[in-house]
Amino acid sequence: AQSVTQPDIHITVSEGASLELRCNYSYGATPYLFWYVQSPGQGLQLLLKYFSGDTLVQGIKGFEAEFKRSQSSFNLRKPSVHWSDAAEYFCAVGADYKLSFGAGTTVTVRA
Amino acid sequence: NAGVTQTPKFQVLKTGQSMTLQCAQDMNHNSMYWYRQDPGMGLRLIYYSASEGTTDKGEVPNGYNVSRLNKREFSLRLESAAPSQTSVYFCASSVYSSTDTQYFGPGTRLTVL
Numbered sequence: 623a624q625s626v627t628q629p630d631i632h633i634t635v636s637e638g639a640s641l642e643l644r645c646n647y648s649y650g651a652t653p654y655l656f657w658y659v660q661s662p663g664q665g666l667q668l669l670l671k672y673f674s675g676d677t678l679v680q681g682i683k684g685f686e687a688e689f690k691r692s693q694s695s696f697n698l699r700k701p702s703v704h705w706s707d708a709a710e711y712f713c714a715v716g717a718d719y720k721l722s723f724g725a726g727t728t729v730t731v732r733a
Numbered sequence: 734n735a736g737v738t739q740t741p742k743f744q745v746l747k748t749g750q751s752m753t754l755q756c757a758q759d760m761n762h763n764s765m766y767w768y769r770q771d772p773g774m775g776l777r778l779i780y781y782s783a784s785e786g787t788t789d790k791g792e793v794p795n796g797y798n799v800s801r802l803n804k805r806e807f808s809l810r811l812e813s814a815a816p817s818q819t820s821v822y823f824c825a826s827s828v829y830s831s832t833d834t835q836y837f838g839p840g841t842r843l844t845v846l
Contacts, residue, residue: 631773654832665737665823665837666776673832712775716832719764719783720791723775 624649624715628724635703636732643698643727645713654716655696657687660726661709669711672696683707705731735759737838739824745844746814754809754841756824764827765807766791766835767799769820776823782807783830814845 625648635641647653654673658666670681677689687698696713708731713724740755758765763784768776768791778791780799788799796818798810807826811818822841827833 626775656834658837665839666825666835667837668834671834716830719781719789719830720778721766721776721835722792723777725773725775 624653624717624720624722626713626715626722626724628711628713628727630727631725632728632730634730634732637705638702641698641700641703641707641729643711643713643729645696645698645724646694647696647713647715648694649715649717651717653696655687655689656714656716656721657681657685657696657698658712658714658723659683659709660712666712669698703729703731705733707731737824737826737836739822739838739841741841742839743842745846746811747846748815750814751810751812752814752843753811754822754824754843755806756808756838757806758824758826758836759805760826760836761804762826762836763804763829764833765801766825766827767797767807767809768823768825769793769818770823770840771820779809779822814843816845819843819845 627646656671657669714721737758766781767779782788782801785804824838825835827835
């Protein structure tokens, strides 16, 4: 069965600084990987996804993620964080009609 | 185009009461899902329906039942609510399988006293 680990529960970053959120997955075959964002009191919105091909994936809101098979990782990055990026971020792996989510990383942006 | 809608938004139940959470999507998606979200645990799949007429258990199905009423609607029923079912419940849909993008509803916050 697939699983996802997000090692960082909470990250605080200054506005304008770069952000990197870590995600490690466990799955025997080629994974389908996703990053979702959840703003307070809202549902989840897809930021980006990886199925195959180029290992650097571009998403919405200026986010990108890099798939590294050798490290079983799919880390999310943003070069310059805006106050509106404060949210909870979830990494997920898809297989067999199911998505398995990590526990999430909460991002706080300080002025 | 409303996407995925859920009713109600909030609900408070007493232990032992029953209720049904409603979910509808207007994107002509085949697959629908119910998740629960608890602090520090991410989202866990309760049940899913890969296509109209089929339902399957997810990771945490105990205490829940589902009905895929038609292609648009997928309801979640708590027959006898327990405090452990206090959670935020999300419905989602996708074109076919979980390898497709899932679109989420706004959630239902349920408290069981």
